[in-house]
Amino acid sequence: MRISKLFGKTQRETPAEADTVSHQLLLKAGMISQLAAGVYSYLPLAWRVLKKIEAIIREEMDGAGGQELNMPVLQPLELWQQTGRDKAFGKGMLVLSDRKERKLVLGPTHEEVVTSLVSHNVQSYRDLPLLLYQLQTKFRDEPRPRAGLIRVREFIMKDLYSFDADDDSLAQSYDKMLQAYRNIYARCGLPATLVEADSGAIGGKDSHEFMALVESGEDEIIYCNSCGYAANVEKAQSIKDGVAGGKPLPVEEVSTPGKTSIEEVAGFLKVLPSHTIKAVFHVADGKLAFVVIRGDLEVNEVKLKNVLRCTELRMATEAEVKEAGIVAGSASPVGIKGIKVVADDSITTGVNFVAGANKPDTHLRNVNYPRDFTADMVADIARASAGHRCPTCESKLLSARGIEVGHVFKLGTFLSEKLGAFYVDASGVSRPIVMGCYGIGVGRVLAAIIELNHDNKGIVWPLSVAPYHICLCPLFMENPKVVAAAESLHDELEAAGMEVLFDDRDESPGVKFNDADLLGIPLRVTISPRTLEKSSVEVKRRSEKSPELVPVEGLAARLKELIEV
RNA sequence: CGGGGUGUAGCGCAGUUGGCUAGCGCGCAGCGUUUGGGACGCUGAGGUCGGAGGUUCAAGUCCUCUCACCCCGACCA
Numbered sequence A: 001m002r003i004s005k006l007f008g009k010t011q012r013e014t015p016a017e018a019d020t021v022s023h024q025l026l027l028k029a030g031m032i033s034q035l036a037a038g039v040y041s042y043l044p045l046a047w048r049v050l051k052k053i054e055a056i057i058r059e060e061m062d063g064a065g066g067q068e069l070n071m072p073v074l075q076p077l078e079l080w081q082q083t084g085r086d087k088a089f090g091k092g093m094l095v096l097s098d099r100k101e102r103k104l105v106l107g108p109t110h111e112e113v114v115t116s117l118v119s120h121n122v123q124s125y126r127d128l129p130l131l132l133y134q135l136q137t138k139f140r141d142e143p144r145p146r147a148g149l150i151r152v153r154e155f156i157m158k159d160l161y162s163f164d165a166d167d168d169s170l171a172q173s174y175d176k177m178l179q180a181y182r183n184i185y186a187r188c189g190l191p192a193t194l195v196e197a198d199s200g201a202i203g204g205k206d207s208h209e210f211m212a213l214v215e216s217g218e219d220e221i222i223y224c225n226s227c228g229y230a231a232n233v234e235k236a237q238s239i240k241d242g243v244a245g246g247k248p249l250p251v252e253e254v255s256t257p258g259k260t261s262i263e264e265v266a267g268f269l270k271v272l273p274s275h276t277i278k279a280v281f282h283v284a285d286g287k288l289a290f291v292v293i294r295g296d297l298e299v300n301e302v303k304l305k306n307v308l309r310c311t312e313l314r315m316a317t318e319a320e321v322k323e324a325g326i327v328a329g330s331a332s333p334v335g336i337k338g339i340k341v342v343a344d345d346s347i348t349t350g351v352n353f354v355a356g357a358n359k360p361d362t363h364l365r366n367v368n369y370p371r372d373f374t375a376d377m378v379a380d381i382a383r384a385s386a387g388h389r390c391p392t393c394e395s396k397l398l399s400a401r402g403i404e405v406g407h408v409f410k411l412g413t414f415l416s417e418k419l420g421a422f423y424v425d426a427s428g429v430s431r432p433i434v435m436g437c438y439g440i441g442v443g444r445v446l447a448a449i450i451e452l453n454h455d456n457k458g459i460v461w462p463l464s465v466a467p468y469h470i471c472l473c474p475l476f477m478e479n480p481k482v483v484a485a486a487e488s489l490h491d492e493l494e495a496a497g498m499e500v501l502f503d504d505r506d507e508s509p510g511v512k513f514n515d516a517d518l519l520g521i522p523l524r525v526t527i528s529p530r531t532l533e534k535s536s537v538e539v540k541r542r543s544e545k546s547p548e549l550v551p552v553e554g555l556a557a558r559l560k561e562l563i564e565v
Numbered sequence B: 001c002g003g004g005g006u007g008u009a010g011c012g013c014a015g016u017u018g019g020c021u022a023g024c025g026c027g028c029a030g031c032g033u034u035u036g037g038g039a040c041g042c043u044g045a046g047g048u049c050g051g052a053g054g055u056u057c058a059a060g061u062c063c064u065c066u067c068a069c070c071c072c073g074a075c076c077a
Helices: A021-028 A044-063 A077-083 A085-092 A111-121 A167-187 A262-269 A301-308 A318-323 A414-419 A442-452 A480-495 A509-519 A529-533 A552-564
Strands: A032-036 A039-042 A074-076 A095-097 A103-106 A130-139 A154-164 A193-196 A207-213 A219-223 A230-232 A252-255 A277-284 A287-294 A313-315 A340-344 A353-356 A362-367 A377-379 A398-412 A422-424 A430-432 A434-441 A470-474 A500-502 A523-527 A536-541 A548-551
Touching: A021 A032, A021 A442, A039 A044, A044 A130, A044 A154, A044 A167, A044 A442, A074 A077, A077 A085, A077 A103, A077 A111, A077 A414, A111 A130, A111 A154, A111 A414, A111 A434, A154 A167, A154 A442, A167 A207, A167 A398, A167 A434, A193 A219, A207 A219, A207 A442, A262 A353, A262 A362, A277 A301, A277 A318, A277 A353, A287 A301, A301 A313, A301 A340, A301 A377, A398 A414, A398 A442, A414 A434, A434 A442, A470 A480, A470 A509, A480 A500, A480 A523, A480 A529, A480 A552, A523 A529, A523 A552, A529 A536, A536 A552, A548 A552
Parallel strands: A193 A230, A287 A340, A340 A377, A470 A500, A470 A523
Antiparallel strands: A032 A039, A074 A103, A095 A103, A130 A154, A154 A434, A193 A207, A207 A398, A219 A230, A219 A398, A252 A362, A277 A287, A277 A313, A353 A362, A398 A434, A422 A430, A523 A536, A536 A548
């Protein structure tokens, strides 16, 4: 490919809208162009990278026994109503009307469609296990697209759906996918860490995410260096060290004028925050929930949402709290009535807590569960954080940030039951198919690769996904020898099956070198009068500083070596 | 949806208390001179100043409404 003909120009200045490295470099390199919030065109260079990532994914999916298919983008809303997941996705699902006023959605994912499809085509255990996958554009009306290709509304996703006869078989399919995913990331030059995850709107039981550890990532990961425990903070657990025991003492009312926050109350009464109980208020699907947790801990809203089995959860407003007759700052589960109380299990791990008294400027000492109050639900709803102790080995937990580049779920049978995907087992009994699903955001993988493979000059593509292997840079184009040598090398290398980006522009060396660096082509071949004097050219790896001089005759062979390593 | 911000040429920006044909740098086109890490000179093209309404002799500038985009939070591959 000649750069003079390449669609998509590099820019000298970084577009102002971007503040994430991958976003900046993609725009600056002329690889993507935004059409609307979270909606991008992929220009030829980015598209080539994307196709390479897709090819790696296809190989690994096929290798694991997957069969590729293609499904509709437009899906009847009724299909989603059958599984109830229209509610789980809520406004994230874009609903359209056709000319007959029939409601269709732009598919945010394809479990419903594929399950329905499978229900018509699978009747027997002999048809299982079955692995189907797609590489398609999906649309989710994200509330806030951001960071270029990392969080978009329209995106290309590989989704594989597994169909098994039972849980054991599902476990095998799941493991097979985990291995395939590890292969994919390794081949893409993208180190990805497996972490436990919450299944969110997709639903299901077990779930794991693959995280590319990057400071700018939007997810927080809690992990343990000694035993390898790692989980998304949404899911992560930690040991809630019990506070000193002792005998429950009688409840005692104390005056705490003007003290409302945990720090103030604890400081005033000279107790640790972990000896207090705090109350926070959430609205779950429109209903107020009174949430109780030990004072030193924070509520994990994802866990809370799961416990409450609600689809929408938010903090209550001051007005809502007031309206419910709650005294903010001194709220207490003691004596509360008519509101659902959800307690973190941490409140069962100590005695003689300080809690609110439901009276202004007043708190209670020596509050004990369940002597003094009860909860409608007691569960782990606390947010694990760095410094807490590991739930499996008790070492100190650490925290890191990451980009979610893959997410796998054991779905179970809830979709197959609702959509009638049953099979007949060996003994003639009809059973629901056990499902799993396994997604990778291809554009996000591309962006994550850049996040982890760049320097101050630009992108440093791993060879496996680079848009081209070689950037051929002739300098001093008015010199006929240079042009002749470049043209002939270009033809020779392409004929040898190498992917060459030929900088045939009449630009100064600085411009060519800077563009080659920005575009991140792994190998740069420089041809100039100076190198031709020695019948040689210069070969430089993008990832290294110094070039090597290679004789023109040996160039193709040398490059082949470098590419095939 | 809540909070913050920005809309002026393809990109980055300036534009004073409202005042004349709306500027600068980069990029783009032509010519010439240069050039091993983003060269220089000359010439030139490119704008309904996000949109609508209003105030005014006069609006990029003031007022009202609106739209888009970015950032921080609630959602996810």
